[in-house]
Every structure is written in C-alpha cells, then in structure tokens.
Amino acid sequence: MSATPIDLITLRKGCASCSLQQLCLPAGISLSELQELEDIVKRKRPVEAGERLFRQGDRMGSVFVARDGTFKTVLVNEEGEEQVIGFHLPGELIGLDALGTGSHRVEAVALTRANVCEVPFDELSTVASHIPGLQRQLMRVIGQSVGRDQDHREMLVRRQANERIALFLHGLSERLRTIGEPPDRIRLPMSREDIARFLGLALETVSRGFTRLQEDGVISVHGRKVEILDVAELDRLVHGQDGDRERPRARA
Amino acid sequence: MSATPIDLITLRKGCASCSLQQLCLPAGISLSELQELEDIVKRKRPVEAGERLFRQGDRMGSVFVARDGTFKTVLVNEEGEEQVIGFHLPGELIGLDALGTGSHRVEAVALTRANVCEVPFDELSTVASHIPGLQRQLMRVIGQSVGRDQDHREMLVRRQANERIALFLHGLSERLRTIGEPPDRIRLPMSREDIARFLGLALETVSRGFTRLQEDGVISVHGRKVEILDVAELDRLVHGQDGDRERPRARA
C-alpha cells in the first residue's frame, strides 16, 4: 500500500484538476455541472500493460478515457489474427464502438501501464440530457473519434507503404502535440507488428519504411525511440508528393 | 408538373407511412413524438444523379436520409483525386461526418435520382433532448454509421484484392436485405471506378475480381447487373478462407 503513494494521488484527482480537462468530456461546462459529472466518473486502479478494458461482445457498460498511458483497440477475426483498429492516447475516448449495437465490436488492450476514468454510458446520457453543454461536448468527442477513424481509412487507401507510414507518424505527432507532449521525440508505445496490423502491411515492410525515412534524413530510429528531424519533409510526404520527390516516375 | 405525380406523392408522404420507418430516426417513438419530429423534417424535390447534398467544408446544417436512391460520400484530396468513403442506401444517415468539427469533411453525391429527407441538426438535437426514445435512436444510428465505417476499414486491411471485393459484395447484399430489397439480384448504382476508389484498388483489378468470381461460379456479372449465385461460397470467401481452397491455382 504505502509503496504506491503516487497511484493513490492520481486516483483521487478529479476532472477539475485533470490536465486533460479541456480535451475530455468536462470541456465547457460549469462548476456545478462538473460536480454532477464527477459523481458518475469512476477512477480505477492502474491497468497493467496487456490488460483489457473490455472484450469483443461485452455489453457496453462504459466509455473510458486514459489519463495517462496508451491503448490499442483490436478486432480479432475468426482465424484469430488481430487487426488493429486504433491507438488511443490520453484524453481520447475508448469504447464508443458499442454505440451502435450495444455490445463491443473490438477489444481495448493497454499498451503501457495506464490510469483510466470510466463513465457508465447510461448514466452519462442521463446527465448529458439535462446539461446541454455536456451533450454538445459528447457529440463533439464522438465526432472527433469518427474523424480519427476517417484518418485511418485515408491511410489504408494510400497505395504506397511509405506514404502510409509517413501518415502514421505525422498523425501521431499531431495528436501528441494536442495533449501537450513533445511531438518530435516520440517513444512509440506499440510494436512494429501493431503498427503493421494498423496500416495493413507486413511488419517487415513497416521496418523497412522506418529505415528508409531514416536514410532520407526525415527521422532517426532507435527501436521504439523515434525522432522527427525534418518536420517539413514529413509534412510534404503526407500531403501528396510521393516520397521520391526527384524520382523519374518510370519516365522513359 | 402533371408529368410527375408520383414525385408529388412521395414528397408528401411522412415518416409514419414511410417504409423505412423502423430503420430511420422515428423507430420506437410514440405517435405524438413522431409528430414533433415530423415538423422539423424537410422533404425536398428529387435530387438528380450527380447532384451534391453538401460539399467539403460546408458548415453542418442537416443530416439527410435517402428514401430511395443511393449516394456516395467522397473525399477529394489536395491532388484532386477522390476517395470514396462510403455508399449510402435508403434509410442510412448521410452527413454525420460533420459531427466532430461542425463542417463536412466529405461531400455527398447522388449516384441515382433520389428523394431525400433533411433534418436540420440543431433542431434535431433540441427535439431529441426531450424525447429519450429519439435520443437513444439517434445514438443508435450514429453507432451504426460508425459500424459501417469499421466494416469499410476491415475491407481495406484485407491484403488480397479478391477478398476485399467479396467483402464488398457481401456487405452490400446484407444491407439490401435489411432494407427489403432482393439481396441476390443487384443492380449496382456505382461504377467500377467508384468501387475501386472505395476499396483502394485499381479499377481494372475490380473488374478482374468480378470476372474471377464469375469464373468460379459465385456470381454472374453483366455490367452493373450482378447476381449472387452461390451465397454460401461468398460467405466463405468473406469469413477468411481465401478462395483457393479446392482451386488448382494456375491450373496449367
């Protein structure tokens, strides 16, 4: 017990003092309203890497938000291979996938030790129904999640593996920036295999892509430590121009 | 005017008599509540093939539902190529993509002449906030839409082109079934190019995929008329087994 004072502290900290407040559900609601929300938010003991918040088929009870730590959501198909649907940084809602059917289509796995807030869904919608600001914010957060899904699809449609990889790094960097993390010195919480299953590529291809970006001086890679050296170039790779700027594109 | 009596009739028909009622927003709300919803629903003159309901960047005004006819939503990137995000059959909501940012990320194009209902979004959320049943139903349709997005992504991650194509036909067939259309005799409303841009393939690859499925006796293809001959086999192709089961693979 006394060996984990930090956890106890973070466990207690409420929304009002949470650094993610402006990104999370509480954004833009009054203090008294905040208290109402506060009352239904559960803060759980830390989740260990590899643990699951929920599994496929679970009836939706709650949405989750990580206060720190990263999650992946995966879909395991009948052959048992998993496809990675998304990565969730602190402040990004997890569990909305059950909105449609009422049960989860995916499962959420912690990539690192993490502290999460849990909000039982029906209590949330009750409270939200008489706090317009919260209702709006809920819609906004759902919308953002839909937006990230679309970004993901945009990646998957890109033909070239290198483009997808650049897009992945770029997007991750942007999201790190919005939660106040350094966007250029990244410690990837996920394995090459996770990235591959997220991008629809073979893991070797991801590895080669990283190496290629490093050779081009865009990033430096040391295992999971990635540093973005040339932001402008990464931007350019993402916005169309396809990697080999000066490439003769099979001119002949 | 007198040349289009049918349009005038369908134009007037309200939610109560709409065949899509159970799939659409009105599902599961009382008659008096229905009237309230009815009051904010606009029914417009038919939309011609090629017309747009909204464009990228438009501030979200409304969500739309086609009563008949099909739409595609597309995303035009900076190079001007369009990627197809989704196809929308009657009863499936269009325009939710603006939920997050408040403006549309995509544009919605009619593939055929269509009749649509329009629901201004803020009026909808006002009404929904004091009709719990409608609120729930709204969440459900949003969830379904998210679910279709996930199905799309599942397609895109599949490595093999043939798998994606099978998945596409299978999914379309299922959706036709739920709106009461024959699921096995399909008149595709979209071009091969649209399908290709939806699946992240070259249009020639889609064409070859169709031909291949026809050679295998799974479907018959005549331009845009597709008939599903072997439902069981199509199911099997979708659920993993990669189509090469008993095939001599390059017969020779």
Next chain:
DNA sequence: CGAGTTTTTGAGCAGATTCAAATCAAGTGG
C-alpha cells in the same frame, strides 16, 4: 445507329509479401 463512356482483357513491371536468417535489446541467473 454512332459517339462517348464504361467495362473487360492483355502484357510487362514494380512494389510488397513471404520465408529465413542476422542483429539488437533487455533481462535472468549463475
């Protein structure tokens, strides 16, 4: 019917996958 569009078919090539092996990182236990 003919002009234009859409779809199919063909051939060659490039990029991504697969399989396999080497390298690297991080512990573990002697």
Next chain:
DNA sequence: CCACTTGATTTGAATCTGCTCAAAAACTCG
C-alpha cells in the same frame, strides 16, 4: 559481471499480387 535466453527489429533474396499502360469489347443514350 558475463553468458545465455527471449523477444523484437532489421536485413536479405525470391516470389507474386496488383498496378500501369494500351487496346478491344460492350453498353448507354441522344
């Protein structure tokens, strides 16, 4: 402290799928 295990990442070589370019065939609709 080092040898050894284990897991992750990188690199290499060969194969194959799907793309590109090009042309033929089939539809659509004034």
